[in-house]
Amino acid sequence: SGLRGPEWKLVNQDMRRGFVLLEKNKFVRVLEQALDERIEDELPLPVNDELLEAVRSDLEEVIVALEAYKEKYRDEGFGTVSIIKFPPCMKKLVATAQAGQNMPHAGRFALASFLSFIGMPVDDIIKLFCSSPDFDQSKTAYQVRHITGDGYGKKYTPPECATMRTNGVCFEPDELCNGRRVNHPLTYYRIRSYDRNRDKKADKTTKPS
Ligand code: SF4
Missing domain, CATH: 1.20.5 (Single alpha-helices involved in coiled-coils or other helix-helix interfaces)
Known part of the structure; x- marks a missing residue:
């Protein structure tokens, strides 16, 4: 299923008398996924x-x-971790964490998994959350290590843009986001990394020796 991540686990849902209660945007996401899977199941069609x-x-x-x-x-890899290359959603989540403002669970999950994926050490990720009003060192360390797979096996992939939107953590998408190429925050970061590497190479070749 495309609905991975702790935010979709049954234990994290609002269950009432055997039914799962979903907010409208999450319900739409589930329908979208069901439709996707139905179409995929019917493929390949005879050609x-x-x-x-x-x-x-x-x-x-x-x-x-x-x-x-x-x-x-x-x-190309992701190169050195650089906030300049972050998509708007991740810049906003970092700013929220640094300002000590409360962050929804979906935001924490997205940020921790994103930072881990691009190569930020786990201890630095934990430090980033230390300004949160409800910061609890051992709880945060446990959650971050769980998400990043540090010593716990599975490493979670950050959510794609559609999920970020559903969870209300896609903030101020910019021109690159709105282009057709970006459907994942990691794609955004990769494109920016590539652009910066290319610009650096171009600088070197145009500099007089
Ligand atoms: S479109 Fe994707 S990359 Fe851009 S801000 Fe939204 S979630 Fe982030």
Whole structure:
């Protein structure tokens, strides 16, 4: 299922007489997922030769573009952790944590998993939450280590943009977010990392020796 993460676990839901009570936006997300899975289950549909022939050149174009895209990001990694490359949602969550404002569980989960994924050490992530009004060192350490898989096995992937929106933690999406390429905060970060690496390389080559 695409509805992964602790926020979707049954134990974290509001259960009443055997029914799960969902807020409207979460309910929409569940319906969306059910529809996705239904469509996927019915695939692949039989495709005859005539149809294959009709889309062949478009398909080749897509395959070439996809390969070029993958190549572009391969081996670039995420580089040094830099807030300049963060998507607006993560900048806002970091600012909220640093200002000691209360953060919804979905926000903490998204931020901790995002920071861990891009290479921030677990202890630094824990420190970031220490200004929270309800900060509890051992509880926070346990939660962060659980999310980041530090010593607990499974490492959670940060939620994609659709889930972030559903959870009300997609803040002020910018031009890059609104472009068609970004559907995940990590994609945003990757694109920004790539742009910055490319700019640095361009700087080096244009500097007079
Ligand atoms: S669109 Fe995605 S990357 Fe951009 S702010 Fe929203 S959740 Fe973050």
